[in-house]
Amino acid sequence: MxxxxxxxxxxxxxxxxxxxxxxxxxxAWPQTDTFLAGRRVRSDLFAHDLPYTFAMWLYALxxxxxxxxxxxxxxxxxxxxxxRLRMPIQSGSWNHVLFGAPRTDYICLYGHGTLRVSELxxxxxxxxDWEPHDDMWKNCFRSKRRKNxxxxxxxxxxxxxxx
Ligand SMILES: [Zn+2]
Numbered sequence: 001m002x003x004x005x006x007x008x009x010x011x012x013x014x015x016x017x018x019x020x021x022x023x024x025x026x027x028a029w030p031q032t033d034t035f036l037a038g039r040r041v042r043s044d045l046f047a048h049d050l051p052y053t054f055a056m057w058l059y060a061l062x063x064x065x066x067x068x069x070x071x072x073x074x075x076x077x078x079x080x081x082x083x084r085l086r087m088p089i090q091s092g093s094w095n096h097v098l099f100g101a102p103r104t105d106y107i108c109l110y111g112h113g114t115l116r117v118s119e120l121x122x123x124x125x126x127x128x129d130w131e132p133h134d135d136m137w138k139n140c141f142r143s144k145r146r147k148n149x150x151x152x153x154x155x156x157x158x159x160x161x162x163x
Pocket of ligand 1: 110
């Protein structure tokens with residue numbers, strides 16, 4: 001939930017910024033006044049004025065680029081803590097595609113999960129696979145308790161007598 005809320009928040013902030021940029025371009029561009037039935041009408045210059053149309057095409061490219069960067073950034077974030085995933089590890093081989101296709105694994109530094117990104121996509125686009133991890137500290141303490149229980153007869157020592 002937090003993951004998707006963060007994406008929506010980023011898209012909304014980018015939408016406000018890009019809408020403002022479009023508004024600034026529209027109002028900063030020199031306009032020719034058109035009089036229609038005695039009233040001054042501000043006409044849309046898109047597809048009528050070549051430099052303005054070119055500027056709007058660039059604006060559209062910037063909008064697409066910003067949305068692409070937001071989605072790309074979101075894809076490589078932890079689903080739990082929203083931090084950037086780190087430590088890419090490449091595995092598999094391009095020479096042995098059937099037995100181990102090349103892929104890159106990214107992990108959250110706080111142990112929340114692993115993102116597996118396939119480098120080879122033969123059957124079309126494959127979404128990255130997010131695998132959440134259990135709480136690693138729980139596992140550490142659980143294994144320590146088990147270790148103490150299993151080694152109890154050998155490691156048991158009598159409490160020292162206090163003098
Ligand atoms: Zn995390």
